[in-house]
Amino acid sequence: MKKIIIFCLILAIIFCKCNLLKTEYPNPSKNLITFKLNDNFKTNATLSQLGQVQMQMNLFSQETYFTSPDCVNCQIYGTKEDRPFICNKEEYCVEHLQAIGDVDQYFKANGSVIDMNLILDSIEFYLSRGIYVKWISQQQQGKTYQYQGIGLALTNCVQSTFLRSLYNQAKIENFSYSLYYEVDSYNLIVGGYNQSLLAQEFYNLKSVSERRSDPYRIADDLVFADLYFNEQNILKDAQVLLDPTIDGIILPRKLFDQMNNILLTQRKVPDISAFLPEQPGIWSSLNAVPSFQIQFKLDDPDAYSKYLKVNFDALTFNTKNQRGQFTPRISFVNIIDENNQFYNVVRVGKILFQQMMYFKFIQIEDQTQKTEFRGLAPMIKIQQK
Numbered sequence: 001m002k003k004i005i006i007f008c009l010i011l012a013i014i015f016c017k018c019n020l021l022k023t024e025y026p027n028p029s030k031n032l033i034t035f036k037l038n039d040n041f042k043t044n045a046t047l048s049q050l051g052q053v054q055m056q057m058n059l060f061s062q063e064t065y066f067t068s069p070d071c072v073n074c075q076i077y078g079t080k081e082d083r084p085f086i087c088n089k090e091e092y093c094v095e096h097l098q099a100i101g102d103v104d105q106y107f108k109a110n111g112s113v114i115d116m117n118l119i120l121d122s123i124e125f126y127l128s129r130g131i132y133v134k135w136i137s138q139q140q141q142g143k144t145y146q147y148q149g150i151g152l153a154l155t156n157c158v159q160s161t162f163l164r165s166l167y168n169q170a171k172i173e174n175f176s177y178s179l180y181y182e183v184d185s186y187n188l189i190v191g192g193y194n195q196s197l198l199a200q201e202f203y204n205l206k207s208v209s210e211r212r213s214d215p216y217r218i219a220d221d222l223v224f225a226d227l228y229f230n231e232q233n234i235l236k237d238a239q240v241l242l243d244p245t246i247d248g249i250i251l252p253r254k255l256f257d258q259m260n261n262i263l264l265t266q267r268k269v270p271d272i273s274a275f276l277p278e279q280p281g282i283w284s285s286l287n288a289v290p291s292f293q294i295q296f297k298l299d300d301p302d303a304y305s306k307y308l309k310v311n312f313d314a315l316t317f318n319t320k321n322q323r324g325q326f327t328p329r330i331s332f333v334n335i336i337d338e339n340n341q342f343y344n345v346v347r348v349g350k351i352l353f354q355q356m357m358y359f360k361f362i363q364i365e366d367q368t369q370k371t372e373f374r375g376l377a378p379m380i381k382i383q384q385k
């Protein structure tokens, strides 16, 4: 009898453990494709008659798109350097059906569907269901239209056409990607992650799950965190948008007075210029500069802590100007928001991806059941410039 009880106990412990381990990160797949992207999260692409062009990668759109010479209003919102792409049958580019879609956060487009060969950073594959843009409409004023782009959005209901093309051609085994910044470029690894770069395992971030309207339509990479400035809490339940296209941290303007007060009470006032929303202070040395911490909320039932604390040390948190002076990598934006919907949105860029690897994956349980995970893991120190 005793033996049976002990046996049951052990069994219960094993089963319990299995349940808890459900959110554990999978071992990385062997089929990985690494893309090198520049500082602005753009990749080199080779397009038949255009030769080499840069394509903007975007975490918040699912579409891969090219701009047709027929798009007249694209010229209004684009730049002078932008050149349209000619879809040529002789070069295996096939145009069919009508298409509409959001090409990024700022522009909607219509045109046709195209299938074509694409060479990205010397990796060749067949892209299915791209959008051949013939007309755009702007969703927000003052934004520049990028002529060619690749969306990476990945949620349980949205899968990027780029990732789907790679998956359907068995170039990757999983709907997943990871990214980090190193020296002067981003590494985007499609299909999994490189385990040998991790100092710890991934922490599962708590996502803001509600869907919303512009400008963060795909709430995809919005996660909850608490923010600390000089060890003082400045915002609880911030909704953090991980955005590799920006450099530092973009904060809502409402936080400025609070941060200024913290500096005044601690007498850590900038020694060269005042702390202003337009210019958050200039310091002559790194000894007195403020510090910043983001405490990401976690979704793991078996994590040691409820938070993943990311510290930005003086050297990371500040940029050096030509005179050898230091300024924090923060800026403030006025968020005009009648419904208080975006009031707590904070954007974090390269400053985070320099020390943490981000990993996003979709677990397919069966045809109807898909679960999305987003994790951050501290990386072993890599030499930054």
Ligand SMILES: *[C@@H]1O[C@H](CO)[C@@H](O)[C@H](O)[C@H]1NC(C)=O
Residues within 6 Å of the ligand: 036, 037, 038, 042, 043, 044, 121, 185
């Ligand atoms: C893209 O191509 C340019 C020109 O050949 C090169 O200088 C640059 O390093 C490339 N960028 C990446 C991210 O590989």
Ligand SMILES: *[C@@H]1O[C@H](CO)[C@@H](O)[C@H](O)[C@H]1NC(C)=O
Residues within 6 Å of the ligand: 098, 110, 111, 112, 134, 135
């Ligand atoms: C795109 O939409 C505009 C405005 O609704 C319309 O005038 C145009 O004909 C459409 N173009 C295509 C290619 O569907």
Ligand SMILES: *[C@@H]1O[C@H](CO)[C@@H](O)[C@H](O)[C@H]1NC(C)=O
Residues within 6 Å of the ligand: 032, 034, 194, 195, 196, 197
């Ligand atoms: C993973 O990173 C290590 C260390 O930088 C590197 O040597 C290795 O080639 C990388 N593996 C892949 C699959 O990229």
Ligand SMILES: *[C@@H]1O[C@H](CO)[C@@H](O)[C@H](O)[C@H]1NC(C)=O
Residues within 6 Å of the ligand: 026, 029, 173, 174, 361, 362, 363, 364
């Ligand atoms: C990735 O794909 C492999 C092969 O199909 C599968 O064994 C593994 O469970 C997948 N991982 C995830 C996270 O879906």
